Amino acid sequence: MTDATRATVIERRPINPFDLLARYGTVIALVLLIVFNLIFTTNFATLQTLNVNLTQVCTIVIVAVGMTLVIATGGIDLSVGSLMSISGALAPMVFMSKLFPIGNIYLAVALAIIIAVGVATLLGLFNGWLIARFRIQPIIATLVLFIAGRGIAQVMTNGQLQTFKVPEFQFIGLGRVLGIPFQVIVMLVLVIIAAWVIRKTVFGRQILAIGGNEKASGLSGIAVKKVKLVVYAVSGFCAGIAGLVVIAINSASDANLVGLGMELDAIAAVAVGGTLLSGGRASIIGTLLGALTIQLVRYTLLANGVPDSVAQVAQAVIIIAAVWVQQQGRSA
Amino acid sequence: AVPPLAKKDTYKVGFAQTESNNPWRLAQTASMQDEAKKRGWQLVYTDAAGSAAKQVSDVNSMIAQGVDLIFLAPREEVPLIPAIMAAKGAGIPVILLDRNVDQSLAKAGEDYVCFIGSNFIEEGQRVGDWLVANANGKTNIIELEGTTGSSPANDRKKGFDDVIAANPDFKILASQTGDFNRDLGRQVAETLLQAHPEANVIYAHNDEMAIGAISAVEAAGKVPGTDVLILSIDGGKEAVGLVVEGKIAAVVECNPRFGPKAFDTAVAYANGETIAPMIINPDQFYDATNAKELLPTAY
Amino acid sequence: MTRIHLARMVGSYGVLIALALLILFGYLRYENFLGLFNIMSVLRYNSMFALVALGMCFVIMTGGIDLSVGTVAALGSVAAAYASPYGPVAGVVAGVAVGLVVGLINAVMITRMHIMPFIATLASMLAASGTALLLANNRSVPVSYQSGFTELGQGNFIGLPIPAIIATIAFILGWLVLNYTATGRGVLAVGGSEESAKLMGLPADRIKTLAYVASGGLAGLAGVVLAAQFGAGQPIEGVGWELFAIASVVVGGTLLTGGVGSVGATLAGVLLLGILFTVLNFENGLGWISLSAYWQSVIRGAFLLVVVILQARLVAGETTRT
Amino acid sequence: MGEDLLLAMAGVDKRFAGIPALIGASFEVRRGEVHALIGQNGAGKSTLIKVLTGYHKKDAGSVSFDGKPFEVTSPQQAQASGISTIYQEINLVPYRSITENICLGREKRRFGLLDWGAMHAEAERLLARFNIKADVRRPVMEFSTATQQMVAIARAIGFDAKLVIMDEPTSSLDEREVGVLFDVIRQLKAEGVSVVFVSHKLDELYAVCDRVTIMRDGRTVRVAEISGIGKLDLVSSMLGREIARVEGHATAFTDRDPAKLGETLFAAEHLSAGSAVRDVSFSIRRGEIAGFAGLLGAGRTETARLAFAADKRSGGTMTLGGAPYDPASPIDAIAAGLGFCTEDRKAEGIVPDMSVAENMMLALMPKLAKSGIIDEARQRVVVEKFIKALSIKCSGPNQKIRELSGGNQQKVLLGRWLATEPRLLILDEPTRGIDVGAKGEIQALIKSLADDGLAVLMISSELEEVIEGADRVFVLREGLTVSEMTRAEASEDAIMAAMAEGSPEAAR
Numbered sequence A: 001m002t003d004a005t006r007a008t009v010i011e012r013r014p015i016n017p018f019d020l021l022a023r024y025g026t027v028i029a030l031v032l033l034i035v036f037n038l039i040f041t042t043n044f045a046t047l048q049t050l051n052v053n054l055t056q057v058c059t060i061v062i063v064a065v066g067m068t069l070v071i072a073t074g075g076i077d078l079s080v081g082s083l084m085s086i087s088g089a090l091a092p093m094v095f096m097s098k099l100f101p102i103g104n105i106y107l108a109v110a111l112a113i114i115i116a117v118g119v120a121t122l123l124g125l126f127n128g129w130l131i132a133r134f135r136i137q138p139i140i141a142t143l144v145l146f147i148a149g150r151g152i153a154q155v156m157t158n159g160q161l162q163t164f165k166v167p168e169f170q171f172i173g174l175g176r177v178l179g180i181p182f183q184v185i186v187m188l189v190l191v192i193i194a195a196w197v198i199r200k201t202v203f204g205r206q207i208l209a210i211g212g213n214e215k216a217s218g219l220s221g222i223a224v225k226k227v228k229l230v231v232y233a234v235s236g237f238c239a240g241i242a243g244l245v246v247i248a249i250n251s252a253s254d255a256n257l258v259g260l261g262m263e264l265d266a267i268a269a270v271a272v273g274g275t276l277l278s279g280g281r282a283s284i285i286g287t288l289l290g291a292l293t294i295q296l297v298r299y300t301l302l303a304n305g306v307p308d309s310v311a312q313v314a315q316a317v318i319i320i321a322a323v324w325v326q327q328q329g330r331s332a
Numbered sequence B: 001a002v003p004p005l006a007k008k009d010t011y012k013v014g015f016a017q018t019e020s021n022n023p024w025r026l027a028q029t030a031s032m033q034d035e036a037k038k039r040g041w042q043l044v045y046t047d048a049a050g051s052a053a054k055q056v057s058d059v060n061s062m063i064a065q066g067v068d069l070i071f072l073a074p075r076e077e078v079p080l081i082p083a084i085m086a087a088k089g090a091g092i093p094v095i096l097l098d099r100n101v102d103q104s105l106a107k108a109g110e111d112y113v114c115f116i117g118s119n120f121i122e123e124g125q126r127v128g129d130w131l132v133a134n135a136n137g138k139t140n141i142i143e144l145e146g147t148t149g150s151s152p153a154n155d156r157k158k159g160f161d162d163v164i165a166a167n168p169d170f171k172i173l174a175s176q177t178g179d180f181n182r183d184l185g186r187q188v189a190e191t192l193l194q195a196h197p198e199a200n201v202i203y204a205h206n207d208e209m210a211i212g213a214i215s216a217v218e219a220a221g222k223v224p225g226t227d228v229l230i231l232s233i234d235g236g237k238e239a240v241g242l243v244v245e246g247k248i249a250a251v252v253e254c255n256p257r258f259g260p261k262a263f264d265t266a267v268a269y270a271n272g273e274t275i276a277p278m279i280i281n282p283d284q285f286y287d288a289t290n291a292k293e294l295l296p297t298a299y
Numbered sequence C: 001m002t003r004i005h006l007a008r009m010v011g012s013y014g015v016l017i018a019l020a021l022l023i024l025f026g027y028l029r030y031e032n033f034l035g036l037f038n039i040m041s042v043l044r045y046n047s048m049f050a051l052v053a054l055g056m057c058f059v060i061m062t063g064g065i066d067l068s069v070g071t072v073a074a075l076g077s078v079a080a081a082y083a084s085p086y087g088p089v090a091g092v093v094a095g096v097a098v099g100l101v102v103g104l105i106n107a108v109m110i111t112r113m114h115i116m117p118f119i120a121t122l123a124s125m126l127a128a129s130g131t132a133l134l135l136a137n138n139r140s141v142p143v144s145y146q147s148g149f150t151e152l153g154q155g156n157f158i159g160l161p162i163p164a165i166i167a168t169i170a171f172i173l174g175w176l177v178l179n180y181t182a183t184g185r186g187v188l189a190v191g192g193s194e195e196s197a198k199l200m201g202l203p204a205d206r207i208k209t210l211a212y213v214a215s216g217g218l219a220g221l222a223g224v225v226l227a228a229q230f231g232a233g234q235p236i237e238g239v240g241w242e243l244f245a246i247a248s249v250v251v252g253g254t255l256l257t258g259g260v261g262s263v264g265a266t267l268a269g270v271l272l273l274g275i276l277f278t279v280l281n282f283e284n285g286l287g288w289i290s291l292s293a294y295w296q297s298v299i300r301g302a303f304l305l306v307v308v309i310l311q312a313r314l315v316a317g318e319t320t321r322t
Numbered sequence D: 001m002g003e004d005l006l007l008a009m010a011g012v013d014k015r016f017a018g019i020p021a022l023i024g025a026s027f028e029v030r031r032g033e034v035h036a037l038i039g040q041n042g043a044g045k046s047t048l049i050k051v052l053t054g055y056h057k058k059d060a061g062s063v064s065f066d067g068k069p070f071e072v073t074s075p076q077q078a079q080a081s082g083i084s085t086i087y088q089e090i091n092l093v094p095y096r097s098i099t100e101n102i103c104l105g106r107e108k109r110r111f112g113l114l115d116w117g118a119m120h121a122e123a124e125r126l127l128a129r130f131n132i133k134a135d136v137r138r139p140v141m142e143f144s145t146a147t148q149q150m151v152a153i154a155r156a157i158g159f160d161a162k163l164v165i166m167d168e169p170t171s172s173l174d175e176r177e178v179g180v181l182f183d184v185i186r187q188l189k190a191e192g193v194s195v196v197f198v199s200h201k202l203d204e205l206y207a208v209c210d211r212v213t214i215m216r217d218g219r220t221v222r223v224a225e226i227s228g229i230g231k232l233d234l235v236s237s238m239l240g241r242e243i244a245r246v247e248g249h250a251t252a253f254t255d256r257d258p259a260k261l262g263e264t265l266f267a268a269e270h271l272s273a274g275s276a277v278r279d280v281s282f283s284i285r286r287g288e289i290a291g292f293a294g295l296l297g298a299g300r301t302e303t304a305r306l307a308f309a310a311d312k313r314s315g316g317t318m319t320l321g322g323a324p325y326d327p328a329s330p331i332d333a334i335a336a337g338l339g340f341c342t343e344d345r346k347a348e349g350i351v352p353d354m355s356v357a358e359n360m361m362l363a364l365m366p367k368l369a370k371s372g373i374i375d376e377a378r379q380r381v382v383v384e385k386f387i388k389a390l391s392i393k394c395s396g397p398n399q400k401i402r403e404l405s406g407g408n409q410q411k412v413l414l415g416r417w418l419a420t421e422p423r424l425l426i427l428d429e430p431t432r433g434i435d436v437g438a439k440g441e442i443q444a445l446i447k448s449l450a451d452d453g454l455a456v457l458m459i460s461s462e463l464e465e466v467i468e469g470a471d472r473v474f475v476l477r478e479g480l481t482v483s484e485m486t487r488a489e490a491s492e493d494a495i496m497a498a499m500a501e502g503s504p505e506a507a508r
């Protein structure tokens, strides 16, 4: 590149401070939070703190990965929390042989995982079917399972807590590989796959195209319905996995509570991560950072003894600030 | 005065439950339903899903259906008053279960028959008293509160905190809500243990959060019962079992099996007996000294 | 070729037909279902949701959404409870005022800071809840029974529950505003195509601001009714009201994408979903099957499913061009 | 001279994200004149207008209107000050009725409430000026693009404005309707209203305008009396270079050798769907450009959509390459070798937030991918080839398509289909809203594609384009094929006659 062309490039795109803020806004927020904690929060700079935060953020990230894809198509999935509870209710019923007897515990656990995640995926597919086939608006279509899904899980278990001690299964939530919690590995794998799909595959591009202009996508030969079906199924799949992680850590499955409020946490993580709710864009890494930011905010408030009521207000302010800063960079 | 209850062989009674999202409530509902079945009474059951407003509307629909008597487990002290008054106006006696209502607005023996239940403040006090007596130098407390704004959370906190305030050796390092929820209780305990490594007592407002706290303590590489004393309220079987194992140090019972007492009271009222305005359940206290022996009787 | 008209009519009349069928079902199956006591109690209770849904309806017609209505109602009830000793007017002013303030904050975030309504109101939902708990010190705040404030919730006027009268007046005003004022038409225009509306010279931001402020104010008013009806400001009430309101609005045929909507059908939607609860309660009372609360949510979900699928099919049947 | 100036803009600068769209542009309009504003795609015409009406904020410059300095921050204020505007992309609210679209912003009231009766009457009255009778209570989205355009114009006229700005009002109108519009413009002029008229159709300028301002690359390069400037002069000022054109041709289509046409590639018999398409039959041969002519709403777009399976047909059969062709969706159509460039660029063409490259690769992407993974390198080659071949003006393949001017967006979409190497390419209004330079390029391109054996179905409301470009013309009227003409038969008079009153019998 010659000096002259470089000069014109700079002339055309002057560096905008907000641009930087927007692109790295979430990272900057994260760094600021960490610095704050290093100064004010006792016992912060330890490996255990990292461990606590990573394991606590896992389920949100896993769900938010699916949510990011859904949102990229211009949709939304309110049912994720309920799907988590269904998956969480089903798995113990299988591996504790409540549904049918299974001799081998490894087989039982494998079946439990497959059935639980499979059902969640199918229910996600059902969401997609409502949306693609009947053109029901996503908020309403997924509101159906948001309401009914938890009810189904509660009916299945009669609302009772299922407790268990099955280390083979609980490895999902408590195990470690090379010192890294297994659930964190699951989370990272999902994040990497999803980021790769969005960036590098035809499917990813089609998701973004549908979110950007559904009619144009259809006329360009994209199987809009199929893509939507798959995307909602993936969201169900992620919720199914997240449900298993939650019950594995707690050695108990409570259909009433597993995944309660998860939809809002996941959506907030996606938004703070810089993905527009209107569709057409997706940043999986952003979602990861968004979730980490929200998690760290929570950690900070809890660790410093801020009462719940004040913490709610603080979280609200921080979500808005994060989203606003990103918006600034875009519109400038 | 409270409307009378005619003497009959069987009754159609209402039970307005607050919510069904925790084991304690489920046990309470089951106890009521079993008792109704045993006596051959018809039970009209509603669930307010945690909303006081919906509970009032539930009571109203029971009134519309013409039940003979209403068992009400009020969500809150004040907002359920209109329901009690509506029932009274419709000539239907009401018996309150497990939570009372504001006595300045409605009175037992006048607006409703009576209150049967536990005293949440006292529960907190009993835990506090036990800790003061058995602390063995463990004085740095983390408190896991119930759902913010709910009356058991407020009262169990008040009872406990008052005892602690009177004993200057003890210190509450942090007090945060775990929403009566095992998963959240665990997460909050993890965070608070991390921020306050010197903590050696965890007081949880219910069993679920206490069990979550055990996981948190173990995840932090500490031994529950040895490094950290865990205290709880409710005293379900799982928790009492953990007392036997030594993971929970002590737990106050808050027995949800209301059925027999509630129905007996209704029959007594129909018979014209005088009913005490407050019937407090005798609740157990479990610790290492008695847990093993009492485990079979825990609910 | 009145596809859109037909679709809209199906949306509006469909919900009315469903409502009529549900009421008929209740009347035939249960004793006292149409008894005076039950009617009054259903109207009294559902007025709060009607107020919230009315505001939501306007917001949705602009193409937005307001998730904060439930916790704003809770906040409003706390404010009204504190003001209740000074009489009903003071209570109303206090409750509505906090609602208006939150609505204004929502509007500023959405129109000035260009934050998506879903996120903006999600944040204010959290913030309003936190503020309500702070104000109320985590407890219910009893209202004054002496000042006449509770009449707003518990009283009757010409034989009708006062909350129902308040809601009816609000809906008549809402209907007039939507159909007979420039602002009302502007709401639909902005929802239909914001850019077009702006280029046409409509004050899009002002219209959206009005919608969110109205929604906040109505939620605050619902909070006043809540406090008056149950005798306490309740910081933890209002959970899930936003979803109930959204469902009512959509069942009433209003498009979530904005631009098309009906105030009357929204009211029918509220009653439809509200009466469903009552029907479930009565069904339990029959003693045939004791529906646990869990089955109730499954049934409610299934009911919503049937209604929206029917609606979608009727609309799709009339629309060929994709 | 100064006192009869209604509008004077001088030294106007406007940048988008640092990229200049206007550089010291100036623009003056006298009272009671019809003033043409022309320039290539992306010259800055629409931007200049949006700056004037306060939709965009200008970075520098001065504006005076009606003798006073003019500072507005919203279209609403501009409207209130007497400037009413029809923007380039039709800007109506689709779900709302014609009446609302016409009367929004100046509602009629009685007792403080809207007087619907009076508003409907007003809407009907205004539409009547354009010889349009329509149920004004129905949502505008139910009407054809042309009617919508007329509604937008009626709306603008309805304000008692001193200045009416029309940004490419005729791009979706047919000749008859353009005639009606010109009558209205002349009436306005007679009433002393000034009109700014933006168009790429040069003949129209000569028909109705008094003066012309020419823009190029964000600058005002020339202002002249229209009577004092020749077409060639006009075009070369616009393009900034001398151009030689074949006299006697209004388009870039040159004569073609009928002998080169191959056998029939595509044939449709008795297509029908709803009331828009009742009975349409046509065929296209290899290497042939078939044209669809017809008035607006004749059903041309609908027919094309049926062939592409964008809509379901209710009757009729189709063959492709001799074999039965029965696609279930656009996916099948594309697989069979069809391409379809839609008339509504904004709604059905571009994905605004995606880059030029991504937009262009949308249809081809699956083919260029290896087991579902995008092959960036191969894509880049294709994209760069088409950017060059179509001379698309953009900062690079990664620029967002929404930042491009309308004409350049259209070229990207053309590239999207050409990249799939189709056998039959359907082009619905391919040169709508495109400047003469680009238009000529696109027309020449269509011709050379056909010369290479591609079958093209071209729908155009510009008669010249159909007459000079098409080897065979099918005339549609009210959902029926009413006439089929060879190049030799297709004269302007013959087509117009068929469009207006042809009957199906004449077709065979």
Ligand SMILES: Nc1ncnc2c1ncn2[C@@H]1O[C@H](COP(=O)(O)OP(=O)(O)OP(=O)(O)O)[C@@H](O)[C@H]1O
Pocket (backbone or CB within 6 Å): D016, D017, D020, D021, D039, D040, D041, D042, D043, D044, D045, D046, D047, D048, D088, D402, D403, D404, D405, D406, D407, D408, D433, D435
């Ligand atoms: N909102 C916008 N954001 C970024 N760039 C823009 C925007 N609007 C216009 N531009 C750019 O400004 C320049 C001028 O565009 P404008 O639409 O004014 O051209 P035009 O003369 O109206 O062209 P056409 O004849 O194709 O309509 C173009 O380079 C275009 O890409």
Ligand SMILES: Nc1ncnc2c1ncn2[C@@H]1O[C@H](COP(=O)(O)OP(=O)(O)OP(=O)(O)O)[C@@H](O)[C@H]1O
Pocket (backbone or CB within 6 Å): C001, C321, D141, D142, D143, D144, D145, D146, D275, D276, D294, D295, D296, D297, D298, D299, D300, D301, D302, D303, D343, D461
């Ligand atoms: N979205 C729509 N809703 C209702 N009717 C429509 C719609 N689009 C087109 N029509 C009707 O279908 C008929 C054919 O329209 P079509 O767009 O195919 O005409 P066309 O000849 O292609 O004209 P144009 O030049 O406007 O594209 C017209 O009567 C029109 O009013």
Ligand SMILES: [Mg+2]
Pocket (backbone or CB within 6 Å): D045, D046, D047, D088, D167, D406
């Ligand atoms: Mg333009």
Ligand SMILES: [Mg+2]
Pocket (backbone or CB within 6 Å): D300, D301, D302, D343, D428, D459
């Ligand atoms: Mg057309």
